[in-house]
Amino acid sequence: MKNRRIKRWTQLLACLLTAVILMTGGAAPVMAQGTHKSYTGEEFLEIMEGIIDWKKSAMGYSKDENLFQTAFAEGAGTTAADWFPVGIGRSGYPDDYSAYLAVLGDQITKKYTKHGTLDRSKATEWHRISLAVLSLGGDPTDIGTDGDGNHVNLIADGSYYRGKTTSLGNQGINGMIWGLIQMDSLRYVIPEDATDTRDGIVKYLLSQQKENGGFSLIPDAVEADVDITGMAVQALAPYYNSEQTYTYTRNVTKEEETRTVRQAVDDSLALLSQEQSDEGDYSSWGSPNSESVSQVIVALCSLGINPAEDERFIKNGNTLVDGLMKYRLEDGGFIHSKEADPNNPTADPTKSNDMASQQAFYALTALCRYYGGMRSLYDFRPEQSSEVKSQIAQVQKETAELPVEPGAGDREKIQGIFDKYLQIPPEERCYVYSYHKLADAMEAQGIQNTSESLSAAMNLNTSGSGTVGTLFGEAMEFSVNVPFSSEDAKKVTELPDSITTESYTLVVSLLDKWNKSENKDAYAEEKEILEKKKAEIEAIQEEIDAINQEVIDKLYPVDRISLKEKETVKSIVARCKKLSEYDQKQIQQYEDIQRAETMIRNRTTAVWLGAVLGILAVILIIFVVLHMKKRKRQKLAEKMMPAEDDEEDWED
Numbered sequence: 001m002k003n004r005r006i007k008r009w010t011q012l013l014a015c016l017l018t019a020v021i022l023m024t025g026g027a028a029p030v031m032a033q034g035t036h037k038s039y040t041g042e043e044f045l046e047i048m049e050g051i052i053d054w055k056k057s058a059m060g061y062s063k064d065e066n067l068f069q070t071a072f073a074e075g076a077g078t079t080a081a082d083w084f085p086v087g088i089g090r091s092g093y094p095d096d097y098s099a100y101l102a103v104l105g106d107q108i109t110k111k112y113t114k115h116g117t118l119d120r121s122k123a124t125e126w127h128r129i130s131l132a133v134l135s136l137g138g139d140p141t142d143i144g145t146d147g148d149g150n151h152v153n154l155i156a157d158g159s160y161y162r163g164k165t166t167s168l169g170n171q172g173i174n175g176m177i178w179g180l181i182q183m184d185s186l187r188y189v190i191p192e193d194a195t196d197t198r199d200g201i202v203k204y205l206l207s208q209q210k211e212n213g214g215f216s217l218i219p220d221a222v223e224a225d226v227d228i229t230g231m232a233v234q235a236l237a238p239y240y241n242s243e244q245t246y247t248y249t250r251n252v253t254k255e256e257e258t259r260t261v262r263q264a265v266d267d268s269l270a271l272l273s274q275e276q277s278d279e280g281d282y283s284s285w286g287s288p289n290s291e292s293v294s295q296v297i298v299a300l301c302s303l304g305i306n307p308a309e310d311e312r313f314i315k316n317g318n319t320l321v322d323g324l325m326k327y328r329l330e331d332g333g334f335i336h337s338k339e340a341d342p343n344n345p346t347a348d349p350t351k352s353n354d355m356a357s358q359q360a361f362y363a364l365t366a367l368c369r370y371y372g373g374m375r376s377l378y379d380f381r382p383e384q385s386s387e388v389k390s391q392i393a394q395v396q397k398e399t400a401e402l403p404v405e406p407g408a409g410d411r412e413k414i415q416g417i418f419d420k421y422l423q424i425p426p427e428e429r430c431y432v433y434s435y436h437k438l439a440d441a442m443e444a445q446g447i448q449n450t451s452e453s454l455s456a457a458m459n460l461n462t463s464g465s466g467t468v469g470t471l472f473g474e475a476m477e478f479s480v481n482v483p484f485s486s487e488d489a490k491k492v493t494e495l496p497d498s499i500t501t502e503s504y505t506l507v508v509s510l511l512d513k514w515n516k517s518e519n520k521d522a523y524a525e526e527k528e529i530l531e532k533k534k535a536e537i538e539a540i541q542e543e544i545d546a547i548n549q550e551v552i553d554k555l556y557p558v559d560r561i562s563l564k565e566k567e568t569v570k571s572i573v574a575r576c577k578k579l580s581e582y583d584q585k586q587i588q589q590y591e592d593i594q595r596a597e598t599m600i601r602n603r604t605t606a607v608w609l610g611a612v613l614g615i616l617a618v619i620l621i622i623f624v625v626l627h628m629k630k631r632k633r634q635k636l637a638e639k640m641m642p643a644e645d646d647e648e649d650w651e652d
Contacts, residue, residue: 035318039308039321041368041371044367044368045368045472047325047332047364048091048361048365049093051334051361052067052084052361053332054352054357055333055354059071059072066096068097068099068100069096070504072084073099073100074501074504074505076100076103076104076107076132077104077107077108079128082128082129082131082132083128083355085097085100086128086131086135086358087362087365088135088361089132089466089469090135090365090377090468090469091361091365091471092469092471097468098512098513099508099509100132101136101137101143102509102511102513103504103508103509104129104143105143105512106508106512108144109144109146109152112144112145117165120166121166121170121171122175123159123170123175123179124171124175124178125158126154126159127158127159127178127179127182128178130154130185131181131182131378133154134186134466135466136466136468137466137467137468138465139465140153140154141156141463141464142463155182155183159179159180159182160183160191160194160196160197162179162195162196168195168201172217173205173215173217173219173228173232174231176201176204176205177228177234177235178235179196180198180201180205180236181235183198183201183458184198184235184238184378184458185379185380186460186466187458187459187460187461188459188460188462189460189462190458190459198455199244199455201235202239202246203246206259206261207248207249207250207251209250209268210222210223210224211253212224213229213268213270214226214228214268215229215231215232216228219251220251222252225284226275226282226283226292226295226296227291227292227295229268230292230295230298231299233268233299234299234378236264236265237265237299237303237376238379239430239455240261240262240265240436241429241430241436241439241451241454242451242455243439243451244260246258246259246261262436269303269305269312272299273313276296276313276323277323278316278318279315279316279318279326280314280315280320280321280322280323280324281293281323281327282296282323287347288339289336289356290336290356291355291356293320293324293327293363294356294359294362294363295363296313296320297320297324297363297364297367298366298377300320301366301367301376301377302366304370304433305433306370307319307320307367308320308321324360324364326338327360329351331352334352334353334357334359334360335347335351335352335356336353336355337349365377365469365471373389374470375431381460381461381467383467384428388425388428391424392428394420395417395420395421395424395432395438398413399417399434400434400437402414402417402437402441406445408445410445414438414445417438418442421435421438422450422451426451426452426456426457427454427457427458429451430454482513482516484519484523484526488514488526491510492510492530493529495507495529499537500537500540500580500583501537501541503537507530507533507534510526511531514526543579544579544583544586547572547575547593548587550572551572551592551593554568555568555569555572555592556592572593
């Protein structure tokens with residue numbers, strides 16, 4: 001009886017909690033904490049599609065519409081937007097890739113033309129945008145133009161020539177990690193006069209490793225950060241099978257060491273295994289969160305480690321996938337943390353979060369690519385040939401069949417496996433995920449390891465487009481010379497006379513398509529219209545930016561605004577009213593402007609009301625004074641008049 005009563009109260013409490021969540025506008029988690037679940041490939045794709053559907057809904061789009069349009073595409077070139085294209089492109093989720101690339105190119109051109117750079121200090125701006133370009137099938141060595149009309153090379157400017165303007169290490173370990181990932185994204189050739197090289201960055205990263213095996217944003221910190229450790233492993237993963245040693249001085253202990261990348265990464269994996277919670281997730285900066293899990297999933301997949309099966313990453317029956325899924329909401333998105341953070345308004349446990357959802361999407365993309373035998377998330381080369389895949393599979397199979405402790409009788413077999421390993425092109429050997437077992441067996445048997453340096457084998461391409469994923473079907477085809485069609489011309493003629501920034505993505509993508517087409521001469525009139533519309537849109541955007549800046553410079557803080565700013569507010573309001581309703585919403589401080597106008601109006605009204613009341617008070621006082629004087633005169637007159645008896649005596 002007691003157990004039944006407890007069960008009923010538990011069920012009632014669960015119902016009440018669900019009701020509270022729904023009443024507060026949040027979405028209930030899909031699964032309970034600590035609940036293990038196995039997923040099929042189709043289920044992963046459905047979860048990924050759910051993330052995109054959530055984002056479309058958040059942007060006000062329907063499920064059938066493209067995400068890369070209007071307001072979303074306008075954010076191209078920013079952290080808030082670019083990570084979605086990385087996941088979308090690497091998975092092959094269908095969308096208007098060319099539109100996003102066109103806007104990216106236009107934004108790069110604007111920044112280079114105006115400032116000569118993407119950012120004065122953050123090299124990761126080049127790294128992130130490069131990955132987005134490659135993911136969508138573009139070429140980051142030829143996108144946008146600078147002030148002199150030269151094509152921008154994001155790879156050169158962001159990594160190997162970064163030191164010509166600002167040190168790649170100016171952003172600390174973060175700049176180095178993503179600089180290496182950018183260099184290796186298409187295995188770019190590093191020129192002899194480069195300011196930063198692969199080996200130089202690898203050496204730097206190893207020097208930053210903490211005693212416990214982790215990495216941290218803070219150079220002198222003793223404790224490691226899970227996110228940065230996961231990212232560092234992602235950057236070092238292509239060198240895991242390399243026998244090359246690096247001699248360096250550890251940043252914290254100041255001791256000199258000589259190690260391979262594999263030794264350093266193994267220490268990082270041990271730490272990541274140790275830090276994993278019983279629910280399968282991680283804490284970073286003291287808070288359990290989804291992004292840390294996402295970074296570790298990407299790291300493991302880049303090393304060929306199964307995040308859902310490797311025993312080192314299963315705690316209390318829960319895998320890393322379980323740890324990630326506990327942050328998924330019913331609306332399809334992911335939350336940052338289940339704990340509210342007053343210092344971080346976006347960390348709302350009841351609302352899906354952009355960063356958490358972006359990282360979950362590309363982590364699941366990395367996982368699905370690993371399961372599908374594809375290249376790792378940040379390796380944008382075309383997929384391996386069937387011959388190379390067969391070579392790798394054979395070495396993997398034979399290595400797996402080696403006994404745990406090979407004896408002298410296995411020496412010939414081990415040598416035979418190694419010979420087959422050497423037949424694999426050096427640039428593909430990072431995908432022999434069992435190599436570490438083969439290398440250990442060779443060392444135990446005293447077999448000389450003559451494998452080449454993998455960093456030297458990385459110099460493959462000076463340019464080229466990234467390879468789009470195929471998880472959602474056939475790879476999307478791209479062509480540099482796509483014909484400008486009559487349908488495109490129709491879109492040009494249908495552009496509104498009074499253009500707004502809402503048409504920015506369409507105009508830029510059509511103009512970009514015209515510039516790349518072979519039949520452009522047949523649509524010269526359309527080009528003129530597009531260039532005119534683009535100029536009009538840019539003028540509107542400049543006005544929006546100017547209004548935003550004036551509000552910041554002259555009206556902040558708005559709650560302390562006084563009547564002295566009346567004319568400024570009046571001027572800004574008048575400028576806002578000249579904009580379309582859509583463009584008014586693009587003004588970041590528009591609500592503040594409206595609030596300022598209301599405050600000025602209320603204070604002006606208060607002043608006028610005070611003046612009117614003051615005048616009325618004066619009139620009332622005058623009226624009272626005059627009335628009192630009149631009464632006083634009347635009383636005085638009454639006193640001076642003779643009494644009635646006296647009047648009679650007078651008459652007698």
